[in-house]
Amino acid sequence: MTEAGAACWADQAYRGAGPAVRVPYWGRWAKLSAGQQAHNRSHARIRALGEQAVAALTSWQLLRKLRCSTTRITGLVQAVLILHLAVSA
Template sequence: MGEPLGQQTVNRSQAEIRALVEPAIATLKTWRLLRKHRCSTTRITSLVQAVLTLHLTCPN
């Protein structure tokens, strides 16, 4: 027997979110700055936002 329709909807929604988030996390893991840097979660959030802005606006 299959899952109820409501659970299938939840699973599909989670899969769509994961499909967006997982590549972004993989990209962040490749950034050497973030592997070596140790600071508070507030500062690292600001740092990631700044680096991501540069990453998305600069042509590669």
């Protein structure tokens, strides 16, 4: 991720993985500052979209039953996720 310059949002298990991997602040909720709590809420919202997208791909069983060229898979996955986000919004 760092070499590609892409950022990703991960859970606490990825602390120390590098600057491209963004994790929430560590600690008890009551001891976090208001800014840290706001950051963690925003982080959770972003991660929830990714979790929902993975669940959609799993429930549609797209990747298990896909019988096409591997160069077309990215476009198909993007289309499924766009449809999922459009319907859930």
